[in-house]
Amino acid sequence: MGFSCGLVGLPNAGKSTLFNALTAGHAEVAGYPFTTIAPHVGVVPVPDPRLDALARGVGPERVTPTTLEFVDIAGLVKGASQGAGLGNQFLGHIREVDLIAHVVRCFQDGEVAHVEGEPAPARDMTLVNVELALADLETVRRSVARLEKAVRAGEPGREGLALCHRLAEGLERGVPARALVGPEAQAGLRELHLLTGRPMLYVANVGEADLTGPGPLLQEAQAQARDEGTSLVAIAAKLEAELATLPAPERQEYLEVAGLKESGLHQLVRLGYDLLGLVTFFTLTGKKEVRAWTVPRGTRAAQAGGRVHSDFERGFIKAEVIAWEAFLRAGSEHAAREEGAMRLEGREYEVHDGDVIHFRFHA
Ligand SMILES: Nc1nc2c(ncn2[C@@H]2O[C@H](COP(=O)(O)OP(=O)(O)OP(=O)(O)O)[C@@H](O)[C@H]2O)c(=O)[nH]1
Ligand SMILES: [Mg+2]
Incomplete structure (x- = not known):
């Protein structure tokens, strides 16, 4: 498999719509918060023009791309880490993913409710990031308690304890774990399965007009992402979800009419491979199969x-x-x-x- 990607964000940010756009699947989508209760998991082939070209050149019986997994969970709200809303209990479903895609609502639509009244990308991004950090703080505090006991009993755990103290101190200030530890502590960090310990990117869920020129909401999200040093891709999830069921050539044509060279899935794949340090190699089995494989750089x-x-x-x-x-x-x-x-x-x-x-x- 290429990688797994968990979608987080406020209710009604468009996570399930994006999930449908990416997987051509059928997650339930509706204009009221908490539409998604049980998590959805979708596996999709990784689009790769090089694999397509090899397949055209070889003409094999079978073409096998690598795959990606997307996990769509319930929206997070302020206080989620204290049990508000439904989001917190489902965070467990994304503790194992390789990459977090943080979906930010950058579309205007009076018909679609917003839990904080109106979309305000910078505030919304911070709100969700703080909830993720607080959820991690809980996890780290539980580890501290466990490790202190172990160390008192003369068992190993000193190093882990020092790491946890460092993490707790930063997470309390809302700093994500990924920004708190260097390469030397990556193994220790992975063992804790923290949400903010994973690489993250923002998906700005934009209206169609933003595809030709970014409107104020998208600009605000871009500025915030730039300040944080986090990557951002703009995807018109609703448009792409509608196009997702069309045959590939027709879909491409519509995307181009809307001002897009490539689909949201293509963009996410490229950025995801880059952020996670993944590369693709190909194998040929005579005329039988052309196949793509994903491995770490x-x-x-x-x-x-x-x-x-x-x-x-x-x-x-x-x-x-x-x-x-x-x-x-x-x-x-x-x-x-x-x-x-x-x-x-x-x-x-x-x-x-x-x-x-x-x-x-x-x-
Ligand atoms: N106008 C517009 N509406 C959108 C867009 N993306 C999503 N929506 C609408 O917003 C509403 C919520 O979308 P969902 O995808 O269900 O949102 P969600 O983030 O999964 O919400 P929860 O599961 O409740 O957390 C639906 O009515 C969508 O049709 C968009 O780009 N433009
Ligand atoms: Mg949903």
């Missing part, structure tokens, strides 16, 4: 082989590697090999984004 050839088949790692001999464009220029695996365009790489070779890899192994 820095993955070695043998490990990458292990993702495809455990024998590829155990019996790894060499990886024959060629960049996807070079492969297409050569026309086929056979031609690429004849031309000497496929490099032979050892087990420590670092897989590059866009590599086409043929693993040589002994069974």
Whole structure:
């Protein structure tokens, strides 16, 4: 799988609408808060023009993209960490995701209620961030209590305790955990499963007019994101949800008419891979299958082989590697090999984004 992504935000921010746009699914959408009660989980293929090009070049029986998982939960409100609304009890469903997409309402619509009266992106973003930090503070305090007991009993836990104290002090001020610890404590941080310990991006849910020129609400959200140093993508969720059920070529045409070069899903995928440090490599099985795989940047050839088949790692001999464009220029695996365009790489070779890899192994 590529990665999993949890959607958070105020009620009526458009999370379920975005979920439907991304998954072409059918989460229930309505103009009253707390429409979503049980979480929705959707798995979608990762759109990748390189995989499409390889498939056109090879003409295989099967094309297998990697996948993404989206989790849509109930909206969060002020006081959620103290049990207000429904959001808090569902935060558990997104503790395991790789990436948090924080949906911010940047569309105007008098028919759609707002829990704070009117949309005000900067305030709304802070409100949700504070609730996430407070929910994490609860988690950290529970860990502190547990670790103090362990340390008193002479068990290990001193390091974890020091980390928790540092986190608690920052979270109390509303600072997200991801901004509180350096690379040295990432492993300890992951063990705590904190919501603000995950990478986060903002999805500004905009009206159609914002696609041609950002209106005041989108501008406010952009300014706030810039101040925080957080990435933001603008997506017209309602429009894209309506288009999601159309066949791909027609959908693309409508997107272009609306002033968009690529769909919200494309944008999220690119940013998500970038934020999470992920790369894609491709395998070909003769004319049978062209397939995309996602691995963390820095993955070695043998490990990458292990993702495809455990024998590829155990019996790894060499990886024959060629960049996807070079492969297409050569026309086929056979031609690429004849031309000497496929490099032979050892087990420590670092897989590059866009590599086409043929693993040589002994069974
Ligand atoms: N005008 C307009 N309405 C939108 C847009 N996005 C969502 N809506 C409407 O806003 C309402 C709420 O959308 P949902 O997707 O259900 O919101 P949610 O964030 O999932 O809400 P909860 O599940 O209650 O937390 C629905 O009536 C949507 O049709 C948009 O971009 N423009
Ligand atoms: Mg919803």
